[in-house]
Amino acid sequence: MTMTPLLDIRNLxxxxxxxxxxxxxxxxxxxxxxxxxxVGLVGESGCGKSVTAMTALRLIPRPPGRIVSGxxxxxGRDLLALPPAELQTVRGAGxxxxxxxxxxxxxxxxxVGAQLVEAVRLHRDLSETDARRYALDWLRKVGxxxxxxxxxxxxxxxxxxxxxxxxIAMALMLGPSLVIADEPTTALDVTIQAQILxxxxxxxxxxxxxxxxxxxxxxxxEMCDRVIVMYASRVVEQGPLDAVFKAPAHPYTRALLxxxxxxxxxxxxxxxxxxxxxxxxxxxxxxxxxxxCPHAFARCRREQPALYPVAEGRVSAxxxxxxxxxxxANGEQ
Amino acid sequence: MQPQLLQIDGxxxxxxxxxxxxxxxxxxxxxxxxxxxxxxxxxxVGLVGESGCGKTTLGRTIIGLERPREGTIQLTxxxxxxxxxxxxxxxxxxxxxxxxxxxxxxxxxxxxxxxTEGLLHHGLIRPAQRLDEASRLxxxxxxxxxxxxxxxxxxxxxxxxxxxxxxALALHPELVxxxxxxxxxxxxxxAQVLNLLVDLRTRHGLAYLFISHDLAVVRHLAHRTLVxxxxxxxxxxxxxxxxxxxxHPYSQALLAAVPVPFGERARKLVLPGDVPSPVNPPxxxxxxxxxxxxxxxxxxxxxxxxxxxSPDHCVACHRKQAIPTLPRPK
Numbered sequence: 001m002t003m004t005p006l007l008d009i010r011n012l013x014x015x016x017x018x019x020x021x022x023x024x025x026x027x028x029x030x031x032x033x034x035x036x037x038x039v040g041l042v043g044e045s046g047c048g049k050s051v052t053a054m055t056a057l058r059l060i061p062r063p064p065g066r067i068v069s070g071x072x073x074x075x076g077r078d079l080l081a082l083p084p085a086e087l088q089t090v091r092g093a094g095x096x097x098x099x100x101x102x103x104x105x106x107x108x109x110x111x112v113g114a115q116l117v118e119a120v121r122l123h124r125d126l127s128e129t130d131a132r133r134y135a136l137d138w139l140r141k142v143g144x145x146x147x148x149x150x151x152x153x154x155x156x157x158x159x160x161x162x163x164x165x166x167x168i169a170m171a172l173m174l175g176p177s178l179v180i181a182d183e184p185t186t187a188l189d190v191t192i193q194a195q196i197l198x199x200x201x202x203x204x205x206x207x208x209x210x211x212x213x214x215x216x217x218x219x220x221x222e223m224c225d226r227v228i229v230m231y232a233s234r235v236v237e238q239g240p241l242d243a244v245f246k247a248p249a250h251p252y253t254r255a256l257l258x259x260x261x262x263x264x265x266x267x268x269x270x271x272x273x274x275x276x277x278x279x280x281x282x283x284x285x286x287x288x289x290x291x292x293c294p295h296a297f298a299r300c301r302r303e304q305p306a307l308y309p310v311a312e313g314r315v316s317a318x319x320x321x322x323x324x325x326x327x328x329a330n331g332e333q
Numbered sequence: 334m335q336p337q338l339l340q341i342d343g344x345x346x347x348x349x350x351x352x353x354x355x356x357x358x359x360x361x362x363x364x365x366x367x368x369x370x371x372x373x374x375x376x377x378v379g380l381v382g383e384s385g386c387g388k389t390t391l392g393r394t395i396i397g398l399e400r401p402r403e404g405t406i407q408l409t410x411x412x413x414x415x416x417x418x419x420x421x422x423x424x425x426x427x428x429x430x431x432x433x434x435x436x437x438x439x440x441x442x443x444x445x446x447x448x449t450e451g452l453l454h455h456g457l458i459r460p461a462q463r464l465d466e467a468s469r470l471x472x473x474x475x476x477x478x479x480x481x482x483x484x485x486x487x488x489x490x491x492x493x494x495x496x497x498x499x500x501a502l503a504l505h506p507e508l509v510x511x512x513x514x515x516x517x518x519x520x521x522x523x524a525q526v527l528n529l530l531v532d533l534r535t536r537h538g539l540a541y542l543f544i545s546h547d548l549a550v551v552r553h554l555a556h557r558t559l560v561x562x563x564x565x566x567x568x569x570x571x572x573x574x575x576x577x578x579x580x581h582p583y584s585q586a587l588l589a590a591v592p593v594p595f596g597e598r599a600r601k602l603v604l605p606g607d608v609p610s611p612v613n614p615p616x617x618x619x620x621x622x623x624x625x626x627x628x629x630x631x632x633x634x635x636x637x638x639x640x641x642x643s644p645d646h647c648v649a650c651h652r653k654q655a656i657p658t659l660p661r662p663k
Contacts, residue, residue: 189383218592272524
């Protein structure tokens with residue numbers, strides 16, 4: 001790839017020390033995001049997608065969390081090695097973050113306006129009045145009703161949808177080159193979700209990259225250019241959205257797409273993935289999806305598959321993908 | 334004509350809003366505000382709407398967890414009065430599965446105790462039969478009998494929801510009210526539980542009142558679908574009709590808002606604004622503050638829920654004849 005990626009996560013490993021033992025949250029995760037790209041990071045709860053994003057901004061509490069391996073390169077700097085003062089300049093101005101629960105992401109004790117102004121003044125050399133005007137401008141841009149009044153309101157008096165608009169203003173107002181949105185619409189109703197997704201599409205400049213973390217494959221389909229699928233703390237598949245959705249290479253991706261309940265209806269029995277996600281306290285030795293995989297064979301239970309290239313810009317962590325790679329290579333000879 | 338299994342007429346459940354020094358009531362949340370519906374034996378009725386529309390309160394009122402302010406609830410023609418002797422016997426016939434499998438099971442009860450508590454209460458089995466009965470029920474929901482003596486915290490969300498379902502089935506109900514039974518579950522597990530609900534329905538001839546915000550799930554399970562907005566039903570009809578050619582602008586917007594893989598990426602209809610406060614709901618049509626097709630009549634006269642296009646498809650909208658139907662993407 002010729003373009004220098006904006007965010008480059010390399011071999012990231014994060015564990016949590018719990019009373020029950022060492023919990024593997026993120027295991028050898030690597031991916032890159034280019035400028036202006038919209039990337040979906042999907043997986044079920046507990047698969048490590050949020051921890052990956054939080055670790056990139058060093059937002060996981062340590063202890064109990066521990067970063068055991070890896071680097072996170074953003075605009076030429078390794079965020080994991082940055083002194084706290086420098087990291088502070090990246091948070092907000094370089095990378096904006098939108099959290100899942102807008103009711104918990106804002107301070108309940110400070111007025112909405114004050115929280116926005118604080119963030120503006122932390123990064124921009126503006127007077128209180130100018131910062132206030134700047135923040136108000138952004139509340140208008142995100143379509144918050146009665147923005148002047150809302151500046152003086154406390155978060156509890158705003159609805160979830162309105163708070164998520166405030167969060168979006170806060171994440172975008174400093175012109176970050178990357179926005180990480182962690183399940184930004186999961187806590188919202190569908191009609192409000194539609195508003196918020198539209199807003200994210202409208203307000204993002206073409207240069208701003210977006211990492212959208214979600215479990216909703218419909219949201220990914222609507223928003224993203226590329227998709228990364230995680231299962232049991234590891235990346236299992238990565239590639240351009242259309243290609244991955246239309247012809248998933250990893251059995252987990254396929255099963256996940258098959259188990260989506262369709263709006264088109266029909267009386268077909270749903271294709272369920274049998275069994276349970278393995279416990280992060282004791283992952284199986286081989287491929288972590290092997291116990292639930294219809295294609296698993298002996299090697300899957302012994303060895304962990306690496307990410308094998310399946311096509312241009314596409315990888316899959318499945319021995320079947322490795323086989324097809326060899327066969328195409330042989331075919332060319 | 335044989336009476337409906339469940340018949341609800343003009344049901345209202347309001348919650349008082351208290352405040353001030355004397356905690357005086359100075360208003361009511363109109364959670365359920367004049368709902369009439371019926372469920373036939375063996376029928377699955379889907380009740381859809383967004384959070385706060387009153388769908389959960391409706392379920393809780395049917396099961397007797399909330400007292401209605403007005404209206405009647407009848408089970409096979411007999412009024413459901415939870416206080417009376419008769420009510421106790423009727424109560425067995427309606428059971429509920431709750432949304433959150435983490436808070437709906439008592440953490441101090443083992444699976445045997447949780448599943449057979451109701452049976453013992455109603456004197457249907459002797460204590461000695463508990464183990465047999467519980468293992469039979471676990472078999473029904475696809476859990477191993479070695480789960481019997483374990484506590485809820487040892488199970489995953491999907492397994493807990495199976496325990497809740499086993500508990501609901503224990504009393505051989507005719508109607509099970511499912512309040513968002515799969516919303517808290519991950520997609521891969523969701524399909525397992527939905528398949529289980531379908532199997533149980535065919536095996537036992539159960540009727541479900543299936544409460545959900547997820548239209549795809551309702552589409553999959555329900556014979557009839559009711560759409561609720563701010564405590565009232567705005568559209569009712571056969572599921573295929575309501576979801577393929579919705580007549581009410583709210584149902585249309587709800588459908589258009591659901592992102593689906595391989596669906597249309599550009600949206601056709603995005604509703605502006607938030608749901609208004611249920612303490613002071615808008616007068617006349619409650620949807621008029623967000624409706625793209627609003628006219629003066631909508632602000633003055635309550636639209637009745639009346640047949641539209643076919644006798645079993647009802648829509649509460651003054652403008653149902655005038656508004657375009659949205660083409661439904663796959």
